[in-house]
Amino acid sequence: MMNVTNPEIIYYLVLGGSFCTTLMLGYIMQRTNFCTMGAISDFFLMGSLTRARQWVLAIAVSILGVGFLKYFQLIILDDSIYVAPKVLWLSVLLGSLMFGFGMVFASGCAGRNLMRIGSGSIRALVVVIFTGLFAQMTLRGIFAVIRVNTVDQVFFTLPSNQDLMSIFQQLLHFSPFVTLVMTILIGLSLILWVFVDKKFWTLENCLIGLFVGICIICFWLLVGYFGFLEEDPNTLEKAYLATNTNRLEMVSFVAPIAYLLDYLTLFSDASKKVTLGIVSIFGMMGGSFLAVNFHQTWRWQGFTSFSDLSRHLVGAALMGVGGVTALGCTFGQGLSGISTLSISSLIAITGFIGGAYVALKYLESKN
Template sequence: MSEAISPATLVVWGGFVLAFIFGAVANKTNFCTMGAVSDVVNMGHWGRMRMWLLTIAVAMIGANLLYYFGLIDLSKSVYQRPQLPWLSMLVGGFLFGIGMTIAAGCTNKNLVRLGGGSLRSLVVLVFLAISAYMTLKGLFGQWRSSYLDPVAIDLSAFGLATQGLPQILTKLSGLPEKTALLATLVVIGLGLLVFVFKDKRFRGNLSHVIGSIVLGLLIVAAWYLTGNIGHGENPETLETVYFATNTRTLESLSFVAPTAFSLELLMLWTDKSMRVTFGIATVIGVVLGSMAYALSTRQFRWEGFASMEDLRTQLIGAVLMGFGGVTAIGCTIGQGLSGVSTLAVGSFIALTGIVGGAVATMKWQQR
């Protein structure tokens, strides 16, 4: 069996299946980070915010238990690099938060909506992908690398190999790294669980509780898929590699850069060096998973732009999300779930920027 199916194929198809489930569950539960922030800011309602926080807690505890038992090495992920470009993460996150608010949804939400029949989301995703690609390799990338990325803290100068909170705690306290990891999980992970479940109304909403747990476990499963199943010896080079990931290391769900890589694959389809990666497979999976749910429940509806003003606003939001998501090294899913689940300092900075940008924009819209 292992000879018949390559690790790269397992990673790609496994990523598709996990994202398919993610898209279906996100559609069913109306999982939306922007919506969660909006509910709190505009109505003082914490239901969807608790759902998001529960997903974070499950992903964080699960991913770090895999790391604790040596099943994956989170220190190899892009989120844990000792170079901390804090300005890029803060500014990128802030711009992403603005973009997702004026576009009425983040990248994941637009993928889910596309599966439900929203042609408006298709246009948003195309412009988001163009903006993200320009930030990776084009004009926007020049601005990012020239003005934002150089403003960084080299944590290796302080004797740190990663930017993980447990490693920082170990450095400061002298605790063994595994003890520091468990201590961090108790404080943050269990703290989130206590906050989430202290609300009786949320505890009674089984759809949101189960949906959040499933979404969090999907983040964990993606880490295991790319970091364990997809980690092995390349038969051509005899090097130990991570198969079928764009970052060439272990990944979990994230949608801004993969959306750009998906567009690149479509444009350069005849280029034999191009391959479907884990990230590209997850983009397709979310759309089709959402579509499957929408069709099965007869909620699939074609949707377009309400007006020219709506079109203009959505496109501005898409461009901001593309630039901001790449600059911050992730979106509400890439940093808000996957990145934060690694306990990386930069992920918390990016998440702060995202929420701050969203809240500021909502306050401005209210005025």
């Protein structure tokens, strides 16, 4: 916890830090075309692993960073939704399959479409709004009732947190130092796999993976250290300021879109506050906007046909429902969550890839 006693200062620090981090993230990702769906499609359609290696490098860097933050007790990882002992495996699997399928139909995940808004895509704007509406219905609406009473009822509970290091520590009685060493070995193993291919050895490939990984670490530190209060003077309980759940949240883009729509439609409600998820949305769009204007690549984009519109709407709906059901999108679970080595995140990544594969094969059969 940072040594600042004024919660309002911390609140605006977290908001400002979140905006600046995602502003840089949006700029770099726009310029380098870093994209989870792109990495999956490159592999299945062209056999290329270049963007997948960028993605894995970002994961490896973030795993190492979170391991050190946890070891030096700079963050309380137990307060994160990703490592809760209750593993909603069916929800995560079904939701991630839906999201993976949907992002192919919608020409990119929620984060990618936010960047496209910044570059002038009306199509992406429609996708994001539709994703947010279905996310709202899955968080607190009709789909929430269905979700809670069906797939959320299927789970198992571990005697420890669900991250791999906590499981090993519970079963094998490892010391915190040994678990740190194991985390380092996992991170280095992933980095080794990334650099086995000499074609990957370009400055851009290395920097984008490193940069995205560092951004994830910055978010953990920003929310888990700077934004943490051991005792909120208003509630006398511990709190994570500028979050929607008052827990240790990370970057994700489906639920925050729903929160933004909720905030805009209920603006006069004093209980509605701007959160780090909401400002991150504007950060991603703003970073992309700066990138395309600086390099003069701005252009308006729309739908090409009714079938194009309908396909994107179906994809957006699946992303909205799937992203909430899976407890995160390809950025929330696929990058932020996996940095904890969470079982749910491993399941989610499998689902994202599987859903995208099925969608790609479906579209390929139609052409």
